[in-house]
Amino acid sequence: MTLTELRYIVTLAQEHHFGRAAERCFVSQPTLSVAVKKLEEELGVALFERSKSTVQVTPLGEQIVEQAQRVLEQSSIIKELANAGKDQLSSPLRVGAIFTIGPYLFPHLVPELARTAPQMPLYIEEGFTASLRNKLRSGELDAIIVSLPFTEPDVVTKSLYEEEFEVLMPANHPWVAKESINKEDLLNERLLLLGEGHCFRDQILETCPAISHQLNSPSNTLTAEGGSLETIRHMVASGLGVTVLPHSAIGTSHYEAGVLASRPFTPEAPSRTVALAWRASFPRPKAIDALTKAITACRQRQLEPA
Secondary structure (H helix, E strand, C coil), rough: CHHHHHHCCCCCCCCHHHHHHHHHHCCCHHHHHHHHHHHHHCCCCCCEEEEECCCCCCCCHHHHHHHHHHHHHHHHHHHHHCCCCCCCCCCEEEEEEEECCCHCCCCCHHHHHHHCCCCCCCEEEECCCHHHHHHHHCCCEEEEEEEECCCCCCCEEEEEECCCEEEEEEEEEHHCCCCCCCCCHHHHHCCCEEECCCHHHHHEEEEEEEEHHCCCCCEEEEEEECCCCHEEEEEEEHCCCEEEEHHHHHCCCCCCCCCCEEECCCCCCCCCEEEEEEEECCCHHHHHHHHHHHHHHHHHHHCCCC
């Protein structure tokens, strides 16, 4: 039994597909398949049920995979402890962010950290909260930037900043004449939403629960399954409806004048709390401090008047 084999079964349990698991592990599918089969023979139990369409973890396999993930976490800690005596800002820092934060923060964060911690390589990744959570637990990521609420055993969470939501609309929309928008007004418009899996979509629905009842009525609500905020913004610019975006993603300046306009909500405006999460056992607190300060500096710069 090797750490590599344990990493293979943890990844396969997450992906439910040999091809995707092999791709994440940077090996060929036959290599991963043979290694998993070898481990099953060594243990004398079947960890996975295989079919043509999917791979399912057996009940006993779930327990073994869970323990394997703990072993991988501990092995990652051993590696980090070995480097603890070295400069904490000299080793790579692997940071993930959810899709609705990463594109608007990383372009500012990368040069900021390059300036303040030039000896610390930064590896970045975007994903859904669930995926980032798993990678943080397994040690594939050192820290993740998410939207609260976020709870995970043995993980430290620190609030970074509050970000208000705004309404984005075509520049010729009647709401442009208003100073602010009531949440209830969204019920009367074609509202463009991200697909399921995006926590930002869930936050919008929590802000205005009545919208949930209109999701089955395509005349009022259009869901962009698996979409991005960039796609939603382009759809608004095309006149397909209005949307709600976090302030950092409004992006009206990316278009010619007279294409898009945004308005704040009337008080109390809905908002989200952006936070940093990392394993409590992560032995490089100075790296976390450097990351936190860099994000704060980026946020302050974004809020400065143009």
